[in-house]
Amino acid sequence: MKKRMLALALMCCLSLVACQKEEVLSETDAIQKQLVEMDGYTCNATLTRTSNKGDQVYETSQHYKSTGEYRLELIAPEAVAGNYTVFDGTRIAQYNPKLDEQIIKDVPESQHRNELFLGAFIENYMQSEGVGVEAAAIDESKCIVLEAVIGGDSVLASEKLWVDRETYLPKRFVLYDANGNERYRLEYDNFTFNPEFPEDIFTIEE
Secondary structure, three states, rough: HHHHHHHHHHHHHHHHHHHHHHHHHOOHHHHHHHHHHHOEEEEEEEEEEEEEOOOEEEEEEEEOOOOOOOEEEEEEEOOOOOOEEEEEOEEEEEEOOOOOOOOOEEEEEEOOOOOOOOHHHHHHHHHHOOOOEEEEEOOOOEEEEEEEEEEOOOOEEEEEEEEOOOOOOEEEEEEEEEEOOOOEEEEEEEEOOOOOOOOOOOOOOO
């Protein structure tokens, strides 16, 4: 009888410990941990750029490493398909298969371009004071929304990231100007954390 009571008490203790661990690593904490600890990602994304001339929509492919290297490829519309920008960790180059001079090397950095990658969002999020976290829905997906302030001299002022509460995968990323208007929106598809990148994907052709 005593053994049975001890076993029950032990089971209760283990259950309490498990519950405490779950409470410590909340849903939001788990999402934040995954973002901060990621080695990189690859995805397809529909990019909408909004200006005073209206919306421009592009289908893109993104490859990003936590050490800063990235590759942004344009898939559609047809007029820009095949163009890509790559940062190898030191230099930035642009490639356009329709031009005689196909590669433009040593392209200046652009905060607008850099902010399209989640590495910039994570850095801004960790440095922001009073960042917002809320629940929302996209279509039928329930999401956690993380908000950050964008530093530096830029017309971009803040950004929000929607993360699926079941899969913990990013679904939407929006960048806003100082008036709260959308300037860039990315709708993610085929998002993969920590992929095996092809060896030369961040290499600038010589």
